[in-house]
Amino acid sequence: MCGRFSLKNSRDEVEAALGALIPDDFPPRYNIAPTQPILIVMPSETVRPVGSNRPDRAGHLVRWGFVPSWVKDPNARAPIFNIRSETAAEKNSFKAALSHRRVLVPASGFYEWRRNGSNRAQPYWIRPRHGGVIAFGALMETWSGADGSQIDTAGILTTGANEALSLIHHRMPVVVVPEDYARWMDCKHYLPREVADIMQPAPDDLFEAIPVSDLVNKVSNTSPDVQLPVSADLTATATRPKKAGKKTGADDDSGNGQLSMF
DNA sequence: CCAGACGTTGTT
DNA sequence: GTCTGG
């Protein structure tokens, strides 16, 4: 799913990674939650002078929680912070944005909560093994109020978890690789079906998952401490809930609890 | 034709 | 706004 993430790289790193001009005020953020402002990157709206060296992409802050343009009262609805990539093309709410407003959301990594039976959810900090900035595929929309006010919003696309992350959760954000940035955001030349291949689970070896304390659960905890590893890990918690109602034996994760990819 | 929905997650 | 259901 991706209902919480972090962007702690410097402004310069993000500009270099995305090839975009990023706004000045740019503190590291360790615990970004739905409804908060998030950075999106999209093609610049202004025409560049010929021969300009300036990036032709720009970052903007928008509200995390996609609001379809036809909604009357954006605050009366639960924010749509994730959008299923498998069905986005068929949904009224997302069709236009998938055709015309495909954007990227720069991130340093994201969080997933692993639930195990009745046990408490264990949060994991999931980051690229070799660091750097990643980019989630996202859709942007501008909501217009009756009074002429406007709110820019975005939702992060999701797909099935890759094999490595499926031990933690069954969904994951769409991660766009740098070679696909231009095609993803070029809505003038590429139709949704021509970018469908981008909305796939990331390779198994891209991420590492680090169990962290539940400090991250609380949105008001915004210090780097939310990413401190804890000893509790998949091995310790990957046991079947004791009083399982049925005994399938096939599709659970009990095994030996071992996680080769971590 | 008009009315009504329009989303994701996880859990049962 | 646009689609589905009746």
Place this chain on the structure above:
DNA sequence: CCAGACGTTGTT
């Protein structure tokens, strides 16, 4: 995503 609230009256 998780955390936290979830209510009214009257009085100051």
Place this chain on the structure above:
DNA sequence: GTCTGG
């Protein structure tokens, strides 16, 4: 349980 807030 269900909704709102971040």
